[in-house]
Amino acid sequence: MTSPFEDAPSPWTGPPLTDDAVRRAEETLGVRLPQSYLRLLSRRNGGVLRNTCHPTSFRTSWAEDHFEVDVILGIGYEEGVNNCSRLSGL
Template sequence: MCITLLGLTRMNEPFADFALSDFWEESDYARREYVGPAFTDLDVARVERKLGYKLPKSYITLMRTQNGGIPKRTNHRTSERTSWSEDHIAITGIYSIGKEKTYSLCGEFDSSFWVSEWGYPPIGIYFADCPSAGHDMLCLDYSECGPTGEPRVVHIDQEREYKITLVAKNFESFVRGLEGDDAFET
């Protein structure tokens, strides 16, 4: 939806000018482990109730194009060093909304798993895993905005005493900032 005021157009829908149709990588692994079935608003409400947090509108919008999976671009720049790199982090995939898949927000490796089994801080929703097989994760961090606010995206590094590194001011900025491996080749 666009609102025009005095000749200025303001986009207020997530990803209004972003090509989500070309976001996901096709793979059997993604379909088996990440990609969940289509969901309803009632399904979203159930997941939010179980997690104790309101999902960002941009997360829901992205998941309506494909419910979880592996993005074509899996790297995001950071302003400080992480265990992965001096200037960026990498993700393996983004969790689907639901509980059907291993990598879904309420699945086998949900936020409560990362908090209780691995000792990650209980600051929000762990929504993306990294190539380290659990030694670093991405989280929708609600610690500053509360459970119904707009969370920031942070990288949490278990190998560095759960160091928290800001990745993006919100989920939409995170998605827009993803880059391919070629952006980081030396």
């Protein structure tokens, strides 16, 4: 299976995913992370995506027929989703 991520790691790529990192992220965020997200992170803990445009069947505030996602945040490191100081600006 082809990776959805660019080949080279980036500042958005964290360390290998661990159960402890998942537990800490869920506690910090106060949510259970979706299994599909965790499966993706088990392949690579965040990074820049190869394909950034994703079609929709509905209009978004960004475009008529698609939205853009260029990076996936991983967990368990400074730029990760469980860094509350980083998320406060989102």
